[in-house]
Amino acid sequence: MPSFNQKIWRLIDKIPAGKVSTYKELARAAGSPNAFRAVGNACSANPNAPKTPCHRVVSSGGKIGGYAHGVERKIRLLASEGIRVADGKVTGFEERLFRYRTL
């Protein structure tokens, strides 16, 4: 029985390269729409840093958000996947957003 964190990590693993998701979306996909904050916690507590791509998780509206290993690193990782970040936001966020389910 996976804990909340496990569920979150599992969901994050499903995000394909070149796409991004948000804390809010993850919370919704995990079944707790208001647990977006706990999602952020799960990411920082993520045991496998690059393995589980928490760098593909941004804040709502496409804002870059934070990163335990430094936001700089996060931006670089995203850039290497073809995702550009300008002015603290993901360019073309709406199009690059990975949707888990169509409710």
Add this chain to the structure above:
DNA sequence: CCTGGGGCAGCCG
């Protein structure tokens, strides 16, 4: 831009 309030899992003590 900044502030305050809300809401939630995890980790102490």
Add this chain to the structure above:
DNA sequence: ACGGCTGCCCCAG
């Protein structure tokens, strides 16, 4: 089990 604190947050003002 219980209360208090923390955090890669969100939203309204």
